[in-house]
Amino acid sequence: MTTFFQFVVVGISTGSVFAIVGMSLVLVYRATGIVNFAQGVFAVLAGLLTYSFVQHMPLALAAMLATLATALVATLVAVVAVGFRGRTTHLASLIITVGIAIFAEAVLLAAFGEVPRSYPAISDRAWEVGGVLIQPQYAVLALVALAAAFLLTLFLRRTIVGQALVASADSPRAAELIGLNLRSIAVIAFAVAGALTAVGGVLLAPTVPVSYSSGLTITINGFAAAVFGGLVSIRLALLGGYALGVLQQLVVGYVDSQYSLIIALLVMLVLIGWRSRGELAV
Amino acid sequence: MSAELAAQGRAARRRRVGAARVAALVGATVFACWLPFQLELGDVGLYDRMGLYALVAIGLTLLMGFAGQVSLGQGGFFLIGAYTSGLLTMGLDADTRLVDPQAGIDPLLAVAIAPLVTAGIAVVIGIPLMRLRGHYLAFATLAFALIAWSLLYAQDSFTGGQYGVTVTKRLVVAGHEITGATHAAVVWGLVGLALLLSTNLVSSRVGRALQAIAANEPAAAASGINVALYKLQLFVFAAAMAGLAGGLFTFFAQFLGPEDFGIIVSLLFVVMVSIGGLGSVYGAVVGAVTIVYAEHKLRELGTHETLLGWDLPSTAPSILSLGVFGLLLIVIMLFFPHGLLPGIAGAVSGMRRRLSRRSTP
Amino acid sequence: MTLLALEDVVIRYGQAVAVDGVSLAVGSGERVALIGPNGAGKTSVLNAACGVIRPAAGRVEIDGRVLTGATPAAVVRRGISQVPEGRHVFATLPVEANLLLGAYGRVFRLEIVSSTLRYLRSKRDVREQLERVYELLPKLRELRERPAGRTSGGEQQMVAIGRALMARPRLLAIDELSLGLAPLLVQSLAEFLVRLNEEEGVAILLVDQSAALAFSLCERAYVLETGRIVLDGASRDLEGRSEVRSAYLGGGPEDPA
Numbered sequence: 001m002t003t004f005f006q007f008v009v010v011g012i013s014t015g016s017v018f019a020i021v022g023m024s025l026v027l028v029y030r031a032t033g034i035v036n037f038a039q040g041v042f043a044v045l046a047g048l049l050t051y052s053f054v055q056h057m058p059l060a061l062a063a064m065l066a067t068l069a070t071a072l073v074a075t076l077v078a079v080v081a082v083g084f085r086g087r088t089t090h091l092a093s094l095i096i097t098v099g100i101a102i103f104a105e106a107v108l109l110a111a112f113g114e115v116p117r118s119y120p121a122i123s124d125r126a127w128e129v130g131g132v133l134i135q136p137q138y139a140v141l142a143l144v145a146l147a148a149a150f151l152l153t154l155f156l157r158r159t160i161v162g163q164a165l166v167a168s169a170d171s172p173r174a175a176e177l178i179g180l181n182l183r184s185i186a187v188i189a190f191a192v193a194g195a196l197t198a199v200g201g202v203l204l205a206p207t208v209p210v211s212y213s214s215g216l217t218i219t220i221n222g223f224a225a226a227v228f229g230g231l232v233s234i235r236l237a238l239l240g241g242y243a244l245g246v247l248q249q250l251v252v253g254y255v256d257s258q259y260s261l262i263i264a265l266l267v268m269l270v271l272i273g274w275r276s277r278g279e280l281a282v
Numbered sequence: 283m284s285a286e287l288a289a290q291g292r293a294a295r296r297r298r299v300g301a302a303r304v305a306a307l308v309g310a311t312v313f314a315c316w317l318p319f320q321l322e323l324g325d326v327g328l329y330d331r332m333g334l335y336a337l338v339a340i341g342l343t344l345l346m347g348f349a350g351q352v353s354l355g356q357g358g359f360f361l362i363g364a365y366t367s368g369l370l371t372m373g374l375d376a377d378t379r380l381v382d383p384q385a386g387i388d389p390l391l392a393v394a395i396a397p398l399v400t401a402g403i404a405v406v407i408g409i410p411l412m413r414l415r416g417h418y419l420a421f422a423t424l425a426f427a428l429i430a431w432s433l434l435y436a437q438d439s440f441t442g443g444q445y446g447v448t449v450t451k452r453l454v455v456a457g458h459e460i461t462g463a464t465h466a467a468v469v470w471g472l473v474g475l476a477l478l479l480s481t482n483l484v485s486s487r488v489g490r491a492l493q494a495i496a497a498n499e500p501a502a503a504a505s506g507i508n509v510a511l512y513k514l515q516l517f518v519f520a521a522a523m524a525g526l527a528g529g530l531f532t533f534f535a536q537f538l539g540p541e542d543f544g545i546i547v548s549l550l551f552v553v554m555v556s557i558g559g560l561g562s563v564y565g566a567v568v569g570a571v572t573i574v575y576a577e578h579k580l581r582e583l584g585t586h587e588t589l590l591g592w593d594l595p596s597t598a599p600s601i602l603s604l605g606v607f608g609l610l611l612i613v614i615m616l617f618f619p620h621g622l623l624p625g626i627a628g629a630v631s632g633m634r635r636r637l638s639r640r641s642t643p
Numbered sequence: 644m645t646l647l648a649l650e651d652v653v654i655r656y657g658q659a660v661a662v663d664g665v666s667l668a669v670g671s672g673e674r675v676a677l678i679g680p681n682g683a684g685k686t687s688v689l690n691a692a693c694g695v696i697r698p699a700a701g702r703v704e705i706d707g708r709v710l711t712g713a714t715p716a717a718v719v720r721r722g723i724s725q726v727p728e729g730r731h732v733f734a735t736l737p738v739e740a741n742l743l744l745g746a747y748g749r750v751f752r753l754e755i756v757s758s759t760l761r762y763l764r765s766k767r768d769v770r771e772q773l774e775r776v777y778e779l780l781p782k783l784r785e786l787r788e789r790p791a792g793r794t795s796g797g798e799q800q801m802v803a804i805g806r807a808l809m810a811r812p813r814l815l816a817i818d819e820l821s822l823g824l825a826p827l828l829v830q831s832l833a834e835f836l837v838r839l840n841e842e843e844g845v846a847i848l849l850v851d852q853s854a855a856l857a858f859s860l861c862e863r864a865y866v867l868e869t870g871r872i873v874l875d876g877a878s879r880d881l882e883g884r885s886e887v888r889s890a891y892l893g894g895g896p897e898d899p900a
Contacts, residue, residue: 035417083616091352091416095552096615098354098420102549103608110601160747160762163740167733170792174731176695177724178806179716179749216545220428223421258436265425265432272418273410 002131007249013138013207015245016145017043020200021222022229022237023145023152024193029231030156031165031189032182033090033172034081037097040218041104042194043201046070047210048108050202051117059119067198074194078187085182101215108212116209141203142242148196149238155192156234165189197222217261224268230275240271300485304478311474318466326463330534332574333469334527339554339566340476341523346552347561348492349513350499351412355423357548358430359521362403363396363528365434365441368449368538370395376439380450389453393529400525401518408517412510427548434540446539453533465534472530473567476523480563492516496561546604550577553607556614559621568623577603644671645707646814646846647692647723652701654687654870661687663870664701669814674840674847676857676878678891679867685850686728688867689818692848693725694718716749724812728819728850730799732806734792738783741791741802742773745809769809776805779839797828804832808839814846815839821853829853833860854891858882866891 021039028036046066053062077100081093088096121137128134156162168175168185176182201210201218208214221244228240244267251263314333318326342356370392373385386392407426414422434441441447453460460468483489494502495509503509532538554573558565583589584599595601618625647669654662662684669675677685690696692703697712704710705721713721724745733741746769750761777784780801786794791802800820807815817836821829833856839845851857857864858878866874866887874881881887 035421037420080612080616088616088619091420092615092619094417094420095352095556096612098549098552099608099611099615101608102546102604102611106601106603106605106608109597109604110595113595114597160743161751163733163736163744164748164751166736167741167744170733170735171731174727174733174803174806175748176715177693177719177727177731178745178810179714179719179751180744181714181716181752184752220421220425227418227421256436258432262429262432262436265429269422269425272414272422276414276418 003253005132007253008246009132009134009138011246011249012242013141013245014249015242016141017200017204017218018221018225018244019145019238019241020148021197021218022225022241023148023234024197025222025226026229026231026234026237027152027193028189030169032082032186033169034093034097036081036190037094037219038077038101038104039193039197039222040215041101042070042074042197043204043218044108044210044212044215045073046198046201047205048112048117050205051119054119063202066202067195070198071191071195074190075187078190079183082183082186101219105212105215112212114211116211118205118209121206135207137203137206144199144203145238145241149234152234161188220268221264224264224271227268227271227275303481307474307478307481311471314470314474315467318463326466328574328578330466330469332571333466333473334531334534335551335554335574336473336567336570337476337527338524338551339558339570340480340563341520342551343555343558343561343563343566344480345516345520346555348496349516350496351513351517352420352552353423353520354420354548354552355427356520356524356551357543357545358427359400359404359524360528360531360547361430361543363400363525364531364543365538366399367392367396367529368447368532371451371532372447372449386451389451389533390455393453393533396529397522397525401522404518404521408514412513412517424545424548427545431540431543431545442538444540446537449532449536449538460533469530477563477567550607553611556611557622559624562621562623565621565623576606580606645669646671646705647848648704649688649692650702650704652688652691652698652703654684654691654696655699661870662691665867665870665872667865667872669846669848671813671846672840672844673863674861676861676864677848677850677867678854678857678864681852683867684870685867686818689725689816689850693723693816719749719810722813723816724807724810725816726803726807726818728822730803732791732799732802735790737788738791738794738802739787741806742776742783742809743769745806746772749810772809772811776808779808780805796823797825800824800832812845814848816848818850820849820851821856829856836860854887
């Protein structure tokens, strides 16, 4: 029985990353209508940057600098992905982000090499609760995801900037008419989402070393979590992330570790099918 | 009366132009089949790969151009086609494969079965898939390709996993071994055939329905066209093409390994279609040739010791390929969303118009 | 004093010409209408005036200053607000947020520091303007917490108008006021607009399919057909002309009951 709970605990921590990436995707989608295929890249970039920086400074500072740098890169991605007003459709933007993801792999490979990188976790001493080992890193990840959900929801509902983001999604036309610059909105959304994903990546790397090719899997897992929320619900993305993480760990633990990605993919397909069921093929 | 004659004249002209086009296509195909025998050994492989990818790209461009469906998963069908023909040829039982000479079926049959298998799978997954729009479809097709690829590793006892499967049997048709230049000729012959069929398609009733769908989907549906059915047919066709290409690929490489079927392959097909123009089958061929050539050159470049004064790491070939193709996709989607070639053609004709306007007083 | 002037504006979508050399003007405090059949290009003209579309040729002047191709934010800052066709309220946000955004929309630009300063400085004025708008449209005060998407069509129209008013416009451009609304409601909205114009001095540019509404509300009108102004003048005079009567009054489709 403790093995079961052990899997659940690990699942919640890996699921936290999915949730964080999922919520980031939801934020960007709600503000811009774009699905950012390169979202996972932000997590990897932040992790790799932290690895580089930590050679020269304390971990906390390295992590903050890495997050900031990633958020800046995210704003660049925003400008490119949004493209030209009126000429670039949402679908074209998606494909642009696919191109960005591919290009980013090249850059990361050139800058950091093939070897997956990592750095020490927050603490090596695990807590023991009823026979189940809980790494402090796991706990932090889960808490960060929860906090992020709470803060993001607050941000979108209560702050003027957040409301401006929601407004742009509700009606781009009216948003433009009251003076909102849709490109600025996109930059803000990408930057916040990028920073959030970066934090997820920084916390992830100690448990699962990251390398240039990790971005794709992270994006896919995040997208599955986001689809659980119909691409619009922050809270459901959080839940979906946790659920997916736990499901994956259970499969890896009880069935076969080769199937962890396949499981995520099948779950994503099922969720996509479920979320699209009202739509007819026209 | 004269209007009728004029219309008849126009129709006759169209038929003449059509016949001329077909003749040109046949001529070009004959040339393309003759070419591999004139090439150096190293270039034949490149040429062969261009043709194989062109087959996939032709299917995909029709799907993307007329059904408006972005598939990031054609690599999955390519993989399935290749492994179907390869494993059927070598024998499904992994233990007896290399030992029993009787294991497996005739390669020609295996190659013929490959597109049927992929088409069958496409019918099954296509029905739910074609309901999806935009990003959901993109991720769903990507998931399909990834699942196929992951299964290679997960079921490695059957598929040979990361070590792959060596295909020792050769494809033989009527006593002739289809390898090397002959293989390339066959592939390009099929490309010509696919082009011929596609151009015929475009002018037929089906083609007109597809044009209507591409122009305005809701309007097409309202006028009685079964949009869902056409989309499914295009999806199945694209899958069959990819499966056929995959099946033939097995007897080009004589080896099946996961490295040839990674996700990047699916994405490259999208780049090829983007270059040639969505919906343009000739453009798809151009796109395939361009990408295969570019990849080859980049790989070559990457194996140098230094480049422009910098020491190149061993991963340089990958860096260059990924970098260039990613950038290409971004630039094309930003500046030429209907495809690079149509965009350039449009710009050229626009310039020509402006120049001619200036010359008139 | 001319608030808004369009001179020989041409608008193209690709190869198609939607607006072919349109000139019109709205003076401060005026009520002017732009009528015409569906697809005549009325919304395009409005969009050019409000900076949403860049005309292929011609000029847009606000207060005599050439502002062709300016951004919508700049146009709002110069005092022109648009109430779009179909209302387009921000459905998931409460009514009050809709209104506030109408004021703050033009404040935010990418320069974080200056935007924040501008935001903080304008907070008090915005609150005052919010109270003014609630006074003008008391129903909105009742609905302030309700998600805008969960209000009726007429209420949404009020939200859209209120949102536009939050920017303190000198000219209110309204696209299809009567679309999908009951005649009685349209009438009370029209009365409100007249009061707004006479008491607050806000000029009105009304684009509408209903010529009857346009003539009753506005002193002057332009008739737009297939991208060209075919008639213009005082509403009284236009109403009397036979071609206008047959095409737009009595000959045309009835207002939805």
